Amino acid sequence: MGRPIKNAIRNHYEYDRVNNESKCKICSAKLKTNHGTNLKKHLELHPDEYEKFIKSQDKTFITTKPDKINANKFKQTTLQMTPGIRANHTMKTLIDGCVEMVTVNGRPYSSLNDGGFRRIIDPVLNGIKNSVSLNSDSIG
Numbered sequence: 001m002g003r004p005i006k007n008a009i010r011n012h013y014e015y016d017r018v019n020n021e022s023k024c025k026i027c028s029a030k031l032k033t034n035h036g037t038n039l040k041k042h043l044e045l046h047p048d049e050y051e052k053f054i055k056s057q058d059k060t061f062i063t064t065k066p067d068k069i070n071a072n073k074f075k076q077t078t079l080q081m082t083p084g085i086r087a088n089h090t091m092k093t094l095i096d097g098c099v100e101m102v103t104v105n106g107r108p109y110s111s112l113n114d115g116g117f118r119r120i121i122d123p124v125l126n127g128i129k130n131s132v133s134l135n136s137d138s139i140g
Contacts, residue, residue, distance in 0.1 A: 007036040009053065012043055094124065094134060109136035 013022040015034050022031045022039060026046050031038060043050045101107045111117060112135050121134055 007039075008056065009036050009039045009043060010034070012049065012053070013039055094121070098134060112136045 010022075012025055013031075013034075014025060015022050020032065020034065022034050023029070024031070024042060026049055029042065031042055033039070040053075043053060098112055101111070102109055125134060
């Protein structure tokens with residue numbers, strides 16, 4: 001006899017032991033599993049029910065992925081940065097931060113070339129008016 005199954009996520013599914021399938025009570029999708037994490041992942045596709053489920057839990061869930069966002073729910077807005085924003089950085093602190101990101105935090109060198117990182121670091125480099133390139137080739 002296995003351990004007892006107590007995960008409240010299973011309240012959103014009907015489990016068929018014969019076929020080892022869980023049927024979603026919301027959309028009738030059949031999942032070839034009864035594993036709580038997989039069931040929770042599927043429930044994320046139903047944002048209202050997922051939010052109710054998370055709020056009903058006694059403990060806080062830490063997720064490794066950002067919440068899925070339905071872009072249609074949001075109006076397009078323009079962000080304007082205050083022209084007087086100042087940061088106290090030198091080229092050395094930026095390079096040290098990038099080296100730490102790769103060596104201590106275990107991020108790949110290629111992350112220094114990623115679009116999101118470039119959108120953060122390029123304006124900073126322009127702000128300190130440094131002609132040095134900061135990417136995976138210059139750090140490695």
